[in-house]
Amino acid sequence: MAETVVAKEKKGGLLGKEEMKLLKDPLHSNNPVTIQVLGICSALAVTGSVYKSLVMSIALIFVCALSSLIISLLRNSIPNAIRMIVQLLVIAGLVQVVEITLGAFAYSAYEQLSVFIGLIITNCIVMGRLEAFAMGNKPWQAFLDGVGNGLGYGFILVAMAIVREMFGKGTFMGWQIMPDAYVLNNLMVLPASSLFVIGVFIWIQRAADPSLVDKS
Amino acid sequence: MGESFNIFIKAAFIDNMILAYFLGMCSYLAVSKTVKTAVGLGLAVIFVLGMTMPINWAINTYLLADGAIIEGVNLTFLRLILFIAVIASMVQLVEMVIEKVSPALYNSLGIFLPLITVNCSILGGSLFAVSREYAFGESIAFGLGSGLGWFLAIIAIAAIREKLRTADIPPALRGLGIAFILTGLMGMAFMSLAGLNPADFN
Numbered sequence: 001m002a003e004t005v006v007a008k009e010k011k012g013g014l015l016g017k018e019e020m021k022l023l024k025d026p027l028h029s030n031n032p033v034t035i036q037v038l039g040i041c042s043a044l045a046v047t048g049s050v051y052k053s054l055v056m057s058i059a060l061i062f063v064c065a066l067s068s069l070i071i072s073l074l075r076n077s078i079p080n081a082i083r084m085i086v087q088l089l090v091i092a093g094l095v096q097v098v099e100i101t102l103g104a105f106a107y108s109a110y111e112q113l114s115v116f117i118g119l120i121i122t123n124c125i126v127m128g129r130l131e132a133f134a135m136g137n138k139p140w141q142a143f144l145d146g147v148g149n150g151l152g153y154g155f156i157l158v159a160m161a162i163v164r165e166m167f168g169k170g171t172f173m174g175w176q177i178m179p180d181a182y183v184l185n186n187l188m189v190l191p192a193s194s195l196f197v198i199g200v201f202i203w204i205q206r207a208a209d210p211s212l213v214d215k216s
Numbered sequence: 217m218g219e220s221f222n223i224f225i226k227a228a229f230i231d232n233m234i235l236a237y238f239l240g241m242c243s244y245l246a247v248s249k250t251v252k253t254a255v256g257l258g259l260a261v262i263f264v265l266g267m268t269m270p271i272n273w274a275i276n277t278y279l280l281a282d283g284a285i286i287e288g289v290n291l292t293f294l295r296l297i298l299f300i301a302v303i304a305s306m307v308q309l310v311e312m313v314i315e316k317v318s319p320a321l322y323n324s325l326g327i328f329l330p331l332i333t334v335n336c337s338i339l340g341g342s343l344f345a346v347s348r349e350y351a352f353g354e355s356i357a358f359g360l361g362s363g364l365g366w367f368l369a370i371i372a373i374a375a376i377r378e379k380l381r382t383a384d385i386p387p388a389l390r391g392l393g394i395a396f397i398l399t400g401l402m403g404m405a406f407m408s409l410a411g412l413n414p415a416d417f418n
Contacts, residue, residue: 037392040241041336084330085304092297115343118296122334124242131327191238192407195400199393206388214391 014140022144026152028209032125033156034202035212039125042116043157044194050173053161055102055109057154059117061147063094064126068134068146075135087130088121095120125149160197164188220357222414223350227361230414233337234369235399235406240337243328244370245395254374256321257328260310262363264332265341268306269359272299272342273352299342300333307333337366373398 032038039060046052067090071078078086099117102110110117120126129149134142165171168188170178187193206212233239240261247257275298280291311329315322322329332338341362345355376398385394 034392037246038242040245041239044238044241084308084333085301088300088304088333089297092300096296115340118343119336119340121296121300122336122339124331124334127331127334128327131330190404190407192400192403195238195396195403199389199396199400202393202396203386203388206393207386210387213387 019141019144022141023148023151026145026148027155028152028205029212031152031156031205032128032149033153034198034205036125036128038128039123039153040198042119042123043153043160043198044191046113046116047157047160047164047194047197048168048189048191049112049165050158050161051109052112053157054154055106056113056116057150057157059098059102060120060123060125060153061150062098063091063120063123064129064150065143065146066094067091067126068129068142069139071130072134072137072139072142083135087127091126091130092121125153156198156201159201160194163197164193168193219415220353223354224357224361224364225414227358228365228368229406230409230412232365232369232406233341233362234366235403236410237337237340238403239340240335240366241399243331243335244366244373245392245399247325247328248370248374248377248395251371251374251378253321253324254370256314256318257325257332258363258367258370260314260325260329260332261335261337261366262360264303264306264310264338265359265363265366266356267359268299268303268338269342269345269355269362270352271302271306273345273350273355275299275302276346295346296339299339303338303342304333337362369402372402 026032030036033040033043042056042060046056067087070090071087074086095118098120099110102113102117129145133145137145162172165188166177167185170176170182170184206214227233231237234241234244243257248254276295279285280295280298285291307330310332311322314325314329341359345358350358373395377395380394389397
């Protein structure tokens with residue numbers, strides 16, 4: 001019937017238009033790393049290898065999505081004066097779970113990432129999304145927003161790591177893909193190179209989509 | 217006293233929090249559009265680092281370390297949570313002071329004032345001080361030195377970015393893109409200082 005069809009579209013549902021927007025926007029037009037300028041610290045430090053970036057991204061998606069969900073469920077009962085402490089405790093708890101899980105199931109990743117798993121607590125993306133979205137939106141939307149931003153972060157991180165590992169070490173996930181005659185580019189191994197790589201990514205992204213250009 | 221001074225110099229210039237370790241980048245990039253806001257945030261970071269470092273040192277030494285409260289009890293697994301709690305309270309304090317003293321600065325810093333809590337350099341600094349096993353005086357010197365280094369780096373890039381407003385940059389690189397590349401160049405410049413030990417000059 002025509003009326004039921006119209007009613008269904010208005011409801012939105014589990015994965016309606018707005019919900020898909022929450023998942024798709026952070027991949028490009030509202031990317032946490034290149035547009036919102038969040039989560040830069042770890043993006044610079046762990047992109048030396050694709051394996052580290054993948055593990056870091058999965059960890060961040062987990063923490064961001066679940067903390068958004070939990071804070072959104074609690075949003076009406078948190079007193080304003082202590083909201084940051086509550087958010088930090090939730091995030092710290094989730095990060096501790098991630099750290100223990102990684103230590104048990106992916107020990108080489110745990111060893112390589114060392115300090116940076118703990119520094120997910122201070123990752124601006126998690127706090128930034130909690131303050132900007134989860135505190136004022138419903139749980140399912142907040143969860144999707146967390147997943148979307150985590151995916152956007154992961155996308156950029158893995159892309160950077162592919163560039164840096166391929167040119168700096170000649171490998172991909174540990175397997176050599178550059179010919180033996182290739183002279184390793186030591187600049188790509190330095191942490192400073194990740195800044196150049198991000199700069200170029202931003203250049204490409206904004207050249208491809210002029211609406212994102214900084215007009216100030 | 218000499219050792220503390222060496223640590224201060226090292227933390228400010230040679231082991232610069234932003235340019236050598238790239239900690240604290242988010243607020244560094246977002247607030248460095250004008251020198252005025254950069255100065256405000258830089259001073260707040262110096263204060264927070266200088267205050268939280270010794271407090272966290274004290275908590276670690278007298279509460280968490282092996283056998284500190286009771287013989288045989290090791291509470292170091294609580295370290296991250298307690299450090300973050302101290303940092304959060306200190307930032308809340310700074311926020312209240314700034315709101316009273318300079319509402320204009322408070323408004324222009326916006327979300328980035330409370331975001332000092334999650335500034336990687338604050339927590340990272342405390343974790344460094346613990347892993348390097350500094351004494352009390354040394355941790356204060358380290359805190360103030362790291363804060364000063366962060367302050368100098370953000371002033372430098374704010375000054376450059378202000379000048380860049382009239383430069384001819386490709387539209388897609390304007391703003392954030394060129395700031396990243398600049399920071400990379402500054403980082404490489406500071407790499408020339410890596411490995412220098414101030415103690416050798418005494």
